[in-house]
Amino acid sequence: MSRGAREELLGLAAVTCGYSGEAVLVDVDLSICERDFVGIVGPSGAGKTTALRVIAGSVRPAHGSVTRRKGLRMAYVPQVETINWSFPVTVSECVLMARVKGRFLPWASAAERAQVAEVLEKLDIGGLAERHIRELSGGQQQRVFIARALLGEPELLLLDEPTSGVDVRLRHEVLHLLDDLNALGLAIVLTTHDLNGIAAHLPRVVCLNRRVIGDGPPTDVLTSDVLERTYGASMQVLEHGGMPVVIDSFQHRHHVLHEHRDRSIV
């Protein structure tokens, strides 16, 4: 289904915002539709997290506007680096936080317990409900916070750097999981530094460096020109199996230099 046929969930129009008078995002336009799966990439300080916060509503724009579909349900998965892993919460207590509204009693109702069990089962962490969050593997920890987000039955899921600091296997595991959730109809927006991971998994990439530099399918956006304007450094884009593969020029020069030296030795 084309984007035009899907209803818009959220739109940013000429949004400018920042902290302490310093602009982090300038004149940003962005539209998120139903079932979108969007990766926001850019260098450190490009405004990726701020863009997510504007979408989530926790940061208000200084200029421009944010329109959300009435009654839009959103959920936010924070960077794992921000989690206090020593905090005394079990997996079920953590997931149940999503049900902060609607029930005043501290303990979970039978229906809530069943819903927590169901969402944990869906994410393959069903047997871990009574474990402390620090006692889990990296992938399981990420799944706990996705489970918490899903318990709120969101239409739009926001994830801040879900693949940061994880190994290749875990990165693919997380992206596959998000892929499956998107296939079930959930709109997803995530930020990442992992250009090749999103090239392989996501249908839409937004290159951001305070402004939107490129927005579209990875094959259209992940080009040397757009990446150089986004990162301020030259990057080479190769094609492998129909997908773009990004290598920065330092690595490229390094690779060429080694090849040249190896040939010389031969």
Next chain:
Amino acid sequence: MHELLRPFDFEFFRNGLMVATMAGGLCGAIGVYVVLKGMSYIGHGLSHAIFGGFAASSLIGVNFFLGAGAWGVASALMINGVTRRRLLGSDAAIGVITTASFALGLALFALFGTQGRSFDAALFGSILGVGTDDVIAIFIVCVLAGTLIFLRYRALLFTTFDPEVADVAGVNTARMDALLMVILAGSILATMQVLGVTLIAAALVIPASIARMLTNSFARMLQLATVIGTVCGFVGMNLSYHLDVQSGPTVVLTAATLFAAVFMVTGATGRRRAAGIAPPPALTARTD
């Protein structure tokens, strides 16, 4: 046995015991949030700030709970406001607001002398002079704090654990922080007579720290800290009478002894849990 029960013949002791027991439980419960939010210094500072209100209210003849209460709540909201705006770190905000208030209290006592409640009792705690009004006051604070924690349990837990996501989920985290500060100020105010300004922070921190060494569940930590605080208040107050030592030090030393015992018994597991009760500075997010 008769000797152990003898203090119960005295009304002042029965009043003091009720206040210390309720104060222990109250501080134990509030202390869980104080410890997990890394606000231990706020508890310490706020008790000193309330001392300024205590001095001023005793001099101008205003009811202690009204005068010191208003002063404490104002200080708590001021600290909360300065900290949330991130103009200053919470430690600096507390350092400025609470020590200035404490200094003002000391200056007022130096200039005009003490009237009404005892200066020493305010600093170190005493069961002498604990009257029915004190018992009623702490009972009311316990009921209010317990009701608020019960009804706002989920929002307080979410705000304490993950304020940014709680905000996105629709929790008014600013209101939750302010609510917690008001409960904290009320608890300090109600327990000051028995525990003393200088020792309240320990009553807030130690039961929660012991509970953290014993469990990985928030709900169980809250229950355990309340029970531990209650028991330490009861035992400490009895020791205060039999050892003829002020009530504040005996309550705190009872809790500290229990902390040491649990620390040794739970071994490495408990120590690892306790070490992690406040997030280390390295846990900062990239906010690009």
